[in-house]
Ligand code: SF4
């Protein structure tokens with residue numbers, strides 16, 4: 001238990017709003033949706049309990065202290081409580097702002113100092129700096145190209161490092177950077193800006209390649225806007241807003257210059273953050289309206305293909321497939337039906353629904369590094385459900401989920417492979433057609 005230190009209330013405009021906090025009627029309908037409550041069974045680690053703690057500070061009944069920090073940092077930020085809540089409590093927004101208030105208060109949780117130093121470096125130096133980030137990812141990319149070496153390194157590495165090495169996607173070679181513009185096949189239906197991001201661009205370039213092929217096959221000019229970079233989601237989730245705002249502006253500038261109809265993503269966490277740029281920059285006179293307009297153009301690839309009407313000239317793909325809802329797709333963006341509807345159109349595909357598909361896998365940004373024990377417990381339930389399906393492919397739409405589940409499957413020795421939806425669509429298009 002962390003000792004409570006000095007207490008002060010919220011300060012400045014980036015604070016949990018009273019209106020948002022007051023929406024909570026304390027009905028408790030969110031409790032069973034919450035992974036930390038299901039595991040720990042204590043009220044302060046439930047959504048209702050966390051909203052109560054935040055409201056106590058807003059009402060002046062408590063200060064921003066180590067007790068608040070402890071329970072808000074044990075939260076996964078999965079937002080399952082948001083879709084369970086009948087009163088529309090915007091929990092994700094409240095959490096980001098409360099964490100920002102905690103971070104602004106300085107060191108109130110003494111035993112987290114090491115992590116705190118690393119976090120400052122990651123969010124203020126590493127993620128905002130494209131060159132530095134790419135340099136830091138180079139060893140992982142090198143291992144990715146030589147899967148047997150990655151497996152060997154993971155086998156001999158100690159605990160936490162082994163977990164990190166197991167998370168590196170083993171995809172083999174890609175074809176280098178995508179060109180600025182990839183023309184549509186056939187009649188042009190949209191001009192789609194492809195968001196490359198930081199982790200996706202470094203470790204999931206093969207998914208971007210599938211995304212580009214699937215989009216152009218579906219009549220989209222694919223524009224890989226220059227000067228775009230990380231969306232800032234990880235910063236926001238950790239309560240860092242200054243660099244997150246700068247990253248948001250950089251992306252708004254880049255895609256405005258590119259003149260696209262949509263900004264298309266294959267990463268749920270990035271999509272959720274970018275749809276909310278309007279909220280992040282609402283007080284910025286130069287960017288408020290532009291950020292709002294930008295957010296309205298952001299689409300997960302499953303939304304765009306579903307809205308356009310996907311071309312169905314698939315070959316037969318004889319695979320047993322199940323689907324895991326990424327939290328930031330199902331709960332933050334409310335996109336659930338579209339990926340399933342797209343998979344249902346592939347001939348030969350044997351789809352099986354995953355039990356508790358919209359429950360968090362425990363990845364949650366960097367939660368699997370900061371809270372490894374609780375993250376591992378939450379993952380076990382997910383792996384049990386996947387094992388039940390005996391699927392060839394587990395499809396999911398977020399890099400964090402992809403890496404977390406892949407590492408878990410490997411540890412259990414299960415044969416199921418983790419794929420992004422666009423990889424499965426791409427594979428289906430390349431299969432021979434039944435005559
Ligand atoms: S975001 Fe997830 S972990 Fe956090 S309170 Fe809501 S349901 Fe629980």
Ligand code: SF4
Pocket residue numbers: 023024025026027028029030031047048051081084085086087088089
């Ligand atoms: S479901 Fe919504 S209103 Fe009910 S306790 Fe949870 S957050 Fe509050």
